[in-house]
Amino acid sequence: METSCQEATALLLERTLSVLEDDARVRLDEHLRICEACRERAPAIDGALEDWKSAATEKPAPADSWERIRAHLGDDPASQVRVVLVCTWCKGGLERNEAAYCATCLAPCHADCFATHGRCPAPGCEETRVVQPRTLARPRPAQPRPPRRVGWFVAALVLGTGVAVAALAPPPHPRRELPVPSPLGKTNGASVPACLRVSPSSIHLPEEPSERSFVMEKLRRAVEDRVTNFLSETRYRDHAFSVFADSDGTIAVAIDPPLDESPLDRLRDDLGVRGDLRCHFVKEDASGPGIDRFERGTDKVFHLQPETALANEDVERAYETMSSSGTRAIGLKLTAEGGARFHETTRGNLGRKLAILIDGQVVSTPVIRSANGEELVIEGRFTEEDVHALVGALSPKDRYPLWVWVQRETPGVFREAPVSNTDAGPGSLSGRVFLKAHVERPAPVAVAKDHEVCGAVYRDESLVVAEDGALANVVVYLRGVPTPTTWDRRGTYRIDQKECRFTPRILLVPEGEKVTIGNSDPICHDVKSNCVANPIFNELVSAGRALTRTFAKAEFVRLGCAVHPFMGGTIVVMEHPWYAVTSASGAFTLPDIPPGTYQVMAWHETLGKAVKRGTTVTITPGARASLDIAF
Amino acid sequence: MAERASDDRALAALAHGTREDRERALETLHERHKDEVHGFLARLLRDPSLADDALQETFLQLYRSFDRFEPGQPFRPWIFKIARNAALKTLRTRKKEENLATKARPKSGRNVVETTATNESRERAREALEALPDETRALLLQRHVLDMKLEDLAESFAVTERTIRNRLHAAAEAFAATFFGTRTGEPRGD
Numbered sequence: 107m108e109t110s111c112q113e114a115t116a117l118l119l120e121r122t123l124s125v126l127e128d129d130a131r132v133r134l135d136e137h138l139r140i141c142e143a144c145r146e147r148a149p150a151i152d153g154a155l156e157d158w159k160s161a162a163t164e165k166p167a168p169a170d171s172w173e174r175i176r177a178h179l180g181d182d183p184a185s186q187v188r189v190v191l192v193c194t195w196c197k198g199g200l201e202r203n204e205a206a207y208c209a210t211c212l213a214p215c216h217a218d219c220f221a222t223h224g225r226c227p228a229p230g231c232e233e234t235r236v237v238q239p240r241t242l243a244r245p246r247p248a249q250p251r252p253p254r255r256v257g258w259f260v261a262a263l264v265l266g267t268g269v270a271v272a273a274l275a276p277p278p279h280p281r282r283e284l285p286v287p288s289p290l291g292k293t294n295g296a297s298v299p300a301c302l303r304v305s306p307s308s309i310h311l312p313e314e315p316s317e318r319s320f321v322m323e324k325l326r327r328a329v330e331d332r333v334t335n336f337l338s339e340t341r342y343r344d345h346a347f348s349v350f351a352d353s354d355g356t357i358a359v360a361i362d363p364p365l366d367e368s369p370l371d372r373l374r375d376d377l378g379v380r381g382d383l384r385c386h387f388v389k390e391d392a393s394g395p396g397i398d399r400f401e402r403g404t405d406k407v408f409h410l411q412p413e414t415a416l417a418n419e420d421v422e423r424a425y426e427t428m429s430s431s432g433t434r435a436i437g438l439k440l441t442a443e444g445g446a447r448f449h450e451t452t453r454g455n456l457g458r459k460l461a462i463l464i465d466g467q468v469v470s471t472p473v474i475r476s477a478n479g480e481e482l483v484i485e486g487r488f489t490e491e492d493v494h495a496l497v498g499a500l501s502p503k504d505r506y507p508l509w510v511w512v513q514r515e516t517p518g519v520f521r522e523a524p525v526s527n528t529d530a531g532p533g534s535l536s537g538r539v540f541l542k543a544h545v546e547r548p549a550p551v552a553v554a555k556d557h558e559v560c561g562a563v564y565r566d567e568s569l570v571v572a573e574d575g576a577l578a579n580v581v582v583y584l585r586g587v588p589t590p591t592t593w594d595r596r597g598t599y600r601i602d603q604k605e606c607r608f609t610p611r612i613l614l615v616p617e618g619e620k621v622t623i624g625n626s627d628p629i630c631h632d633v634k635s636n637c638v639a640n641p642i643f644n645e646l647v648s649a650g651r652a653l654t655r656t657f658a659k660a661e662f663v664r665l666g667c668a669v670h671p672f673m674g675g676t677i678v679v680m681e682h683p684w685y686a687v688t689s690a691s692g693a694f695t696l697p698d699i700p701p702g703t704y705q706v707m708a709w710h711e712t713l714g715k716a717v718k719r720g721t722t723v724t725i726t727p728g729a730r731a732s733l734d735i736a737f
Numbered sequence: 738m739a740e741r742a743s744d745d746r747a748l749a750a751l752a753h754g755t756r757e758d759r760e761r762a763l764e765t766l767h768e769r770h771k772d773e774v775h776g777f778l779a780r781l782l783r784d785p786s787l788a789d790d791a792l793q794e795t796f797l798q799l800y801r802s803f804d805r806f807e808p809g810q811p812f813r814p815w816i817f818k819i820a821r822n823a824a825l826k827t828l829r830t831r832k833k834e835e836n837l838a839t840k841a842r843p844k845s846g847r848n849v850v851e852t853t854a855t856n857e858s859r860e861r862a863r864e865a866l867e868a869l870p871d872e873t874r875a876l877l878l879q880r881h882v883l884d885m886k887l888e889d890l891a892e893s894f895a896v897t898e899r900t901i902r903n904r905l906h907a908a909a910e911a912f913a914a915t916f917f918g919t920r921t922g923e924p925r926g927d
Contacts (some may be wrong), residue, residue: 116913167775589792
């Protein structure tokens with residue numbers, strides 16, 4: 107295509123701005139070779155831009171610029187932030203010390219306005235009781251703090267809607283006495299329905315027993331008020347709770363029925379306490395002592411070194427940030443001392459995985475690429491809510507006078523993982539998969555082209571059920587099992603396209619192994635992949651040719667053909683060897699499973715998962731477990 | 738690098754400090770960046786006195802928007818975003834006033850004279866640059882005069898790098914069209 111002088115001029119400007127694409131560069135060079143006018147225009151355009159540049163630097167800012175700005179800082183509304191309260195009933199101004207708040211919705215009112223109206227004036231609120239804030243007496247702080255912090259603390263008490271303490275009326279929340287939670291450090295008994303433990307760091311607690319119990323009681327009440335408010339403001343108002351203070355400096359919150367992780371995070375943030383942060387390196391082999399921890403939200407287990415590489419006291423500040431790839435991440439600013447120590451530790455461990463645990467659960471396992479002593483960015487699959495909650499959980503708080511953190515011991519939320527023990531020999535699991543639900547069988551498909559290869563009518567094999575209901579092509583696997591260190595992945599992994607069918611229909615491939623996708627038909631196929639963790643592709647494979655691909659991450663990769671839309675296949679990329687595909691008789695066998703308790707999953711390409719979170723199966727050493735699964 | 742770290746400190750003070758801290762931080766940032774910002778504004782507004790006002794507006798806006806600052810965010814894209822918006826606002830207001838004043842007068846046509854001498858074509862190129870829409874000029878200024886990376890431009894315009902590339906291509910096309918006198922309408926933004 108001929109390039110006009112006008113186009114060439116545009117390209118000349120792009121070249122000066124260094125945004126010229128490669129193909130455009132070729133076109134420009136071609137044009138400049140034949141067009142003298144454009145060759146002469148090139149320096150003119152550069153010159154015009156240079157004039158622009160030099161003119162811009164000629165004019166410095168006026169000398170009085172700062173004085174002018176400063177003079178206006180006073181009118182800036184942001185520098186005079188003052189929250190004004192207005193009575194919800196009479197709309198008149200309200201001084202903080204005379205404000206009364208609705209016990210349910212915390213709408214502010216004059217106390218006599220509330221009395222005149224008889225109930226809360228906020229629309230939709232029928233509450234007849236009010237609460238009024240009172241400043242909690244501060245326990246004596248162990249260290250003198252700068253006056254600003256005191257200001258913050260008082261401000262937080264007055265401004266924070268939740269700290270309004272019931273003074274005129276009994277607390278609005280129904281109370282039910284719950285059993286006393288077990289003390290920290292002892293094994294958690296089943297008697298505690300749910301439990302947050304607030305344990306003030308001992309260095310800030312007074313040594314003298316009576317003084318100590320006084321401080322603890324104050325803290326206990328503060329925690330109780332917060333929990334009351336939290337539960338009554340949220341949809342958990344029917345939950346019963348108890349708050350206990352132990353002489354060992356622990357405050358335990360028992361909530362029944364137990365809360366899930368996310369509301370617990372919010373409550374913890376509300377309580378102004380800090381999550382327990384630990385970082386350990388992930389062990390590369392099974393030898394020597396180690397600890398096992400679950401990943402947050404999944405059943406994946408990590409084997410970690412027992413030494414702590416980083417903990418709460420090394421973190422100065424936590425903040426929300428973005429990772430280099432643009433995903434949500436949590437940034438930690440380290441203290442000088444903690445940073446130096448972390449730098450020292452990581453320098454010797456470059457290229458290894460560091461597991462970051464919050465409250466005993468692994469949230470992220472980044473690979474340490476460089477030793478950095480100032481900041482640590484935690485990347486993970488976080489939702490926005492997660493990031494808020496975790497940043498809240500990790501930020502040092504000054505809302506409460508005591509430095510506290512929470513240890514979560516809720517059964518079901520945090521569990522010790524089974525410690526891997528393979529001494530007694532592996533077990534195995536076998537069984538059959540059946541279709542019990544009534545599912546319409548797929549109808550044969552009329553073929554529009556390539557009849558001679560695909561046949562005039564195509565038999566859809568996306569659901570293959572035997573006469574007795576046995577279901578073929580179901581992937582049965584163990585959920586959340588880490589990749590074993592000894593795993594012989596060698597093998598030939600080939601999926602063929604023959605008579606317009608992927609053969610086998612389901613191929614199991616270990617992570618990182620080469621897969622050949624062949625075409626034995628005398629016609630073209632266009633293989634397209636549908637996956638998330640691995641790169642997608644869409645490539646033409648002509649007759650007798652093949653293409654090879656490597657899938658780095660465990661995932662179910664669905665295959666299709668753009669030419670023949672009725673074709674379908676699946677490549678299952680496995681992170682561990684305990685995967686099996688059911689045969690035509692619906693049978694499967696998972697051999698050599700280390701003893702332990704597992705979640706067994708069953709997946710079918712059109713029916714999905716048999717049980718959403720899997721079926722629990724315990725494998726005992728050397729024994730054969732059996733399991734029948736029904737869809 | 739050291740300047741970047743010191744900017745970050747000042748920004749942290751601006752975001753979280755007391756009033757005195759915030760004023761001091763603003764003064765530091767002003768001292769360090771005022772000339773560059775002023776040069777940019779003067780070029781974009783083509784008027785030093787308007788630039789003085791816009792500079793003031795820029796830093797006041799920076800002071801006010803401290804709560805939108807995210808730690809770790811680079812400073813340059815941010816300050817030039819504020820400066821650009823302040824300048825474009827001024828230009829829009831001025832255009833509106835001018836339109837009201839000159840509504841009765843017919844628009845003067847632009848004659849393009851064919852010339853070959855280099856300095857004349859340089860003059861023409863400069864005119865063509867000046868005739869571009871204000872938003873486009875702001876983009877070209879940020880790219881060429883301020884030497885900003887595509888990554889920083891994307892941050893500053895709150896779009897992707899690909900979009901910035903497309904806008905720069907569109908700007909170059911608009912420039913060429915103006916240069917040859919064939920430009921008909923406003924170029925598309927992206």
